[in-house]
Amino acid sequence: MPDTISAEAMAESTAETLGALLRKPDVRDAVVHHGSSDQVWTTVVAAGWGEVLLAEPHGGLGLDVDVLGAVLTVAGRFLVPGPVLPHTVVLPLIANAAEDTARKIVTDPSNVRARIAFADVAAANHADDRAPVLDEGSLRGTVRLVRDGGDADRFVVVAQRGSELALVLVPATAPGVTVDRQEGLDVAARYATLHFDDVSELSVLVPAATGLVNRIRDTWRLMLACRLAGASRHLLDAAVAYAKERRQFGKPIGSFQAVQHLLADMAADVLALEALCADTVEAVTARPERLPLEAAVAKAAAARTARSVGEGALQVHGGIAFTREHDVHRWFLSALSMQGEYGDEADLAASVGRLLLGGGEAPWS
Incomplete structure (x- = not known):
């Protein structure tokens, strides 16, 4: 094709x-x-x-x-x-x-x-959070833990506008915008909590966007699964390379049965995740209506696999991988930071179960 x-x-x-x-x-x-x-x-x-x-x-x-x-x-x-x-x-x-x-x-x-961050309260997966409110051309509210919000030039904000969600573009320098930068696990992202205090310097991109917002969330979730598959592949490759090079008792540690079993389990998990992501994007391309369910399944599997493979890579490398500058440490923390974004494996598995049993819509819909 x-x-x-x-x-x-x-x-x-x-x-x-x-x-x-x-x-x-x-x-x-x-x-x-x-x-x-x-x-x-x-x-x-x-x-x-x-x-x-x-x-x-x-x-x-x-x-x-x-x-x-x-x-x-x-x-x-x-x-x-x-x-x-x-x-x-x-x-x-x-x-x-x-x-x-x-x-x-x-x-x-x-x-x-420009660097544009997506400010959506649903990403942080806190049930009590509410979207900022857009009322009479003014934006008020707070969005926590916005990925890449710490050095963004502009924000696309998911806001509540009456009974609908709206999408709004806000400059980071607009009056009333406060950016509280935060340290996060992922060294490749700059997090921030954003406060909007009667911000009127904005552009309303889509005034009635609930359906579009749900599609963005589902697509984001599926692409997170693909990113996690790539991160898992890197962690596996790094562990295999280190097992060939690192020697103990005069032998490469990869010659020890316990290490071989660990690497085999990691490889099986990575291959399964890569196949799942490949099949999922093909299925969604052919049948877009399946995006919410397929994205949730892929993201749940990816979060679980990336954490498991990362823990295996840390075991293979030993103490050296716990230093912040080491690649394994950085990739593992990045994977952990994505684990809960738009739902971790437990949340998504429960939602998928409800969808399959016909118990209602997913909570992100």
């Missing part, structure tokens, strides 16, 4: 470019110590990741989630920093669904190049 070929080609090209870039000492230092890299972000924008889901009439490639899933798997393998998901999922889906004025805003080159 053309899309499948495009997915492989784009993923291969992306892997080559990012691999060479992230091996540079200055780029690695920026990611490890600052959680971002201008060079990496410029490369991501230039590679056209944000154009994959964007419809052709609006200047995009008009492809589907199978292609984007392949790209996001590569992003997980290389722990790519920056607001990748807002630019590859949120902005294209808004542009595809919005009216002309809003579409021009989100596809404007200044917004494509």
